[in-house]
Amino acid sequence: MSAPRTVRRDIPRRTTAALATAAVITLTLAACTGGEATPTPDGSQGFPDDGCTHIAIATSSEKVNMLDELATAFKDSPEHEALDTCATVRPTNVSSGNAARYLTSGEDWPSDDRALWPTLWSPASTVWTDRVSAAASANLVGSPASFTRTPVVFGMPEPMAKALGWPDEPISITDLEGLCQDPDGWGSVGKDIWGAFKISKTNPNTSTTGLSTILMQSYEASGKAEGLTSADVDAAADFSRVFEECVIHYGDTTGNVLSTLYDETQNGANGSAYVSAVALEETSLLNYNKGNPDSHTVQPGETLTPPKTKLVAVYPSGGSMWSDNPVTVLGADWVTAEQRTAGEAFAAFLQTTAAQEILPEYGFRPLDESVPLGDLFTANFGVDPAQPRVTLPKPEVDVISTAIDQWTQVRKPSSVLELIDISGSMDEPIGDGRSRLDGAIQGAQTTLDHFRSTDEVGVWAFTTDVDSPEGEGIQVLRRVTPLGADGEKLDSSLDDLRYAQRNGTPLYDAVLTAYEAMSERAEPGRINAIVVLSDGEDTDSSTSLDSLIAKIGKSTKEGGTDAPVRIFPIAYGSGADTSALQRIADATGGQMFDASDAERIDLVFASVINNF
Template sequence: MDARSARHRSTAHRGIAAVALAAASGLALAACTGGGDSGTTADGGQGFPDDGCTHVTIATSSEKVNMLDALAEAFKESPEHEGLDTCATVRPINVSSGNAARYLTSGEDWPTSDESLWPTLWSPASTVWTDRVAAAASANLVGEPASFTRTPVVFGMPQPMAEALGWPDVQPSITDFAELCQNPDGWGSVGKDVWGSFKISKTNPNTSTTGLSAILMQSYEAAGKTEGLTTADVDAAAEFSRVFEECVIHYGDTTGNVLSTLYDETQNGASGSGYVSAVALEETSLLNYNQGNPDSHTVQPGETLTPPKTKLVAIYPAGGSMWSDNPVTVLGADWVTDEQRVAGEAFAAFLQTPAAQAVLPDYGFRPLDESVPLGDLFTAEYGVDPALPAVTLPKPEVGVISTAIDQWTQVRKPSSVMELIDISASMDEEIGDGRSRLDGAIEGAQSTLDHFRSTDEIGVWAFTTGVSSEAGENLTVIRDVTALGSDRESLDSSLDDLRYAQRSGTPLYDSILAAYEEMTARAEPGRINAIVVLSDGEDTDSATSLDSLIARIGEDATEGGDETLVRIFPIAYSEAADQTALQRIADATGGQLFDASDAERIDLVFASVINNF
């Protein structure tokens, strides 16, 4: 029996392991609709072709999938491949760096039932993640990581906004951003009153390299250092980072989701300023955006990309930038066979060759080989300056990074969230793993409670026909939106009680409108205000039409934005859900739709939702 067969587990076991991991770490695969971790191959298919070759999966962050797919094809023609005893087929799968790190440190199998997708190679965005796995689990597990390309972390700004701050002659600093955020006049302080307040988008540092780099850059800025960042420096930077986080509109697990929303707004005639002023992202993601690929998805043959009407330009902060150094390593996991290890080592060696390095600039990555020309992408036309950043901020020690992540949990922007749960009869339908849709919704809601701080506000409403409460007809108030405090255990029990609640029709649109009006009335500018809708998405009993709902909830998303905007994040629990309607609801408020129709991914998707708060 080979190593792969010896580690065979039942589908149910892997599902339980993945759920336990998500609950323990607060991590998840991103929603299919958001272009996040999907476990799919670069061409959207599952598994490998029946080609008689050794099959090698490389787990990688989303922005490298296109590039690694091209490199995998080039590898077939390389001397490194010729030196193998048997042919090898390499395929990338999209797994965020932070998620992959936690899967590897969990001690469990890779959380997918398709063993062909269990990775031989891992290429996170930064050696930060390989260092963390080595420290938390085993150095042998991550092998010997070697960087093969790099990209700096920058702030992308719509070009007119950057010009208002003096770009391209001036590269604003993180302190400049913080001061603009704090200024009660917002953009009005530089003569642009119509743009409203200054808004930043960042990703969650628990899952995203960009989010992690951003908080480290904040600590460097507060300390006035360009090297030698210490734990004491991070501790001393807490207040500075707390103020900076006040600019954040909401967090996310990928920059692609934010960039997609910004792109849609600009293409529909808006400037995008009402949504966000600056996005912390990697330079390569900005290059993808300006080519018309905001979520860095795998571009299919014959697909035409449409550049945005307003491009983003890269701000390389005056105080310095960190770099994503993109290592690749052969994993020391016991599911990796000898044949896969040898093939993986050959592919990793190929990535260091001039032939492979020459491919990188075409995909917006800077080669390590400085003799390789950067080409036409790395120009002002696409919003970047290859001569910058002027200052490189080195990666701190593992302990310093851990301190920064722990600090962010305390200083991140507070949230006020209502969870709106569909308890109609249709939610009794099974989702394929012995649970009903309602079971998945309840368990997903329960899994979020440890994520919220005691000072965060959380409320729960449930809806179906034939019930009433102080919230109105067809609504049941499980918990008012108030500070969570010490109520985790009692709220957990109240959510369990929903399994026995009366179930009838689905007044989805009426309920969303009532929840939106409630949250809008109490929304505060200092919080992330949001509604999470857990439903199978099939409205049957609303007096409010979809168009009327969209008109109402879209009123606040005006030019310049509203500091108390309530964003809606629907989670669709059924393949039969009207995802077009749910997408329109999310888009109207700058939220995001999540697809939980796959039973194996419901718990993981829900954890991805809460990365926004």
């Protein structure tokens, strides 16, 4: 591979450091979540020493499994045979939105392993290639061509969908908005025990599904099925604001929410107190019903267990947008002539019947209509191959930008308490010239810009031999209040942690104290959350883990509170008690994040805050 240059000459350098940081989050975390190819003994992370041209394809997570098989089939194809040199293709997991942000930044690809710098890009939608083309360079994204598609739907536990008349009665986004707005929630359809109607959506800045959903909301509010304008989006603001009010929290992918729902289902609950509907792609719903809720790469010999309660696809009667899954050879200057030729051959192979026949096995609809969908696309797996009956076209780039900007204003408000471990072990170095505490402070500081002035933000630290009005072991840096114009002041307060005394680790006591305080002030209509960062095991609590779980898990039970407090632990460094932190997250319907590579804490912290 030729040596990469620092800047591509055809792309203006106009994005901020914060934008570039956001762009690398998904790529960096993929190694922690199994999204990238398995490393080989020679350390090339998926590429064997085979003498072939190596082609990395940056792709959204739900296509990694499928592209692995397509890469294998490519080796036996006429397209491969026509090459002068053999080619080996490997997918690497990068969210569509983050890849788009990175590609507009003009920087090198954010990976130390240059073998993983992509020749090909396959985001979930041409929405993202259009945005890069408009914001940076049309040459950079080449000539994107879709090779498969999947509609955006609302996945609902089957009993809930039936309570709304599914499958006989059409269900619209307006119907779902009505359930969000009705103070009786599920009680309005005779299901009082299910409590409030709750929706899970992903962040449209990083997720195709999240972006498609806000556009579908604008289509619904306008009464249009085509020709959506920026004015239509502006006029839909109040409609979308109501719809956002019943969102449980935002995230980078639907996989984490689906995993929590799956666990609830397998443990005997139907998950109704956690979430009522999930905006997702049809292929993710099919994976869930197969027993792969996070759409991970299925290993040889792995057995998948279907959920006890399947999700069914609700295709909104007003129409669905489709993820059209393009593939394109990037015009980046790190792509060699050999890689370009091999990448074009692989892209051409994806259009062939041999490749199209593989797609339905992974829950994707082929573009070649002569290819049968097979047994997966049936009611047994919760889908209807005849749906959606109305296809909503992709709007112009300026309309999409208007929708993303509007979401920033109408998204559900948040109330977040950051709870930071400052025990003695936080003084340990993390290998990049910083201590663990330095990394935690900088991680918290770099995410402050994510919050709006109206969002509530608080910061507590915990260790032994300190106390405050909130309780023993707690040091309050900032009470949970609206951020306002206090970002700079909070930044300075976080710096003060460098000089705090650092002793033992009363993790469970601190979590319980924080949970009780947040529960007292939690309100419906906003995301109430605690971010817990700890680098070790509990050593000094009077509360046991089992007692803590019993006390914090009440709000996720069926008919639980309408203002749940969810906990998002960060397991910081190799010594963190990941088992305990995972149980804490599961008990509240939150999510644990892995920062075992402590040098990456800045990026992990940003990924956590992206949920709010």
